[in-house]
Amino acid sequence: MDIGNRLKTVRQQAQLSQRELAKRSGVTNGFISQVEKNQVSPSIGSLKRLLDGLPMSLAEFFAEAEDNSNPVVYRAEEQPELGSGDISYRLIGGGFPGRAIGLLRETMPPGADTGPELLSHAGQECGVVLRGRLRLTVGGQEFELGPGDGYYFDSTQPHRFISIGDQPLELVSANTPPSF
Known part of the structure; x- marks a missing residue:
């Protein structure tokens, strides 16, 4: 795009x-x-x-011209890339009208992180690690997660994601209201 x-x-x-x-x-x-x-x-x-x-919203910005039907399936090649640098964020369902959930497929190489400034915004977010290891900081607490581990927290708490270990981190995350 x-x-x-x-x-x-x-x-x-x-x-x-x-x-x-x-x-x-x-x-x-x-x-x-x-x-x-x-x-x-x-x-x-x-x-x-x-x-x-x-x-x-970012989703509206990246949405392609839509027909009058609501898509149900979003193929991998139809998921817009919202990331920059090392972090890949693939938005699922971005063009869905009235979308109430932000659903992302995320990939981070070893050592990548969301930055030294902690993130904070309205809403809630959750996710599950599919592959690799994640160091998650939420509200001053640090957690290490591996494949199958999940998280859920209030997004107003300052937070940060860091890919640790020697393989890429892959996770699926959701947030509401959608921030992408």
């Missing part, structure tokens, strides 16, 4: 200038210009901030 052209299209459909979207999103209009020209690739966090200024 051409993120720059897609951002420009949705910004123009919302009848916003780059400057107005920048003001609403807390970024510079120069950054928006670079993204729209595909000179920089925004992180998920930066793209989410831009879309919050429209307002539009």
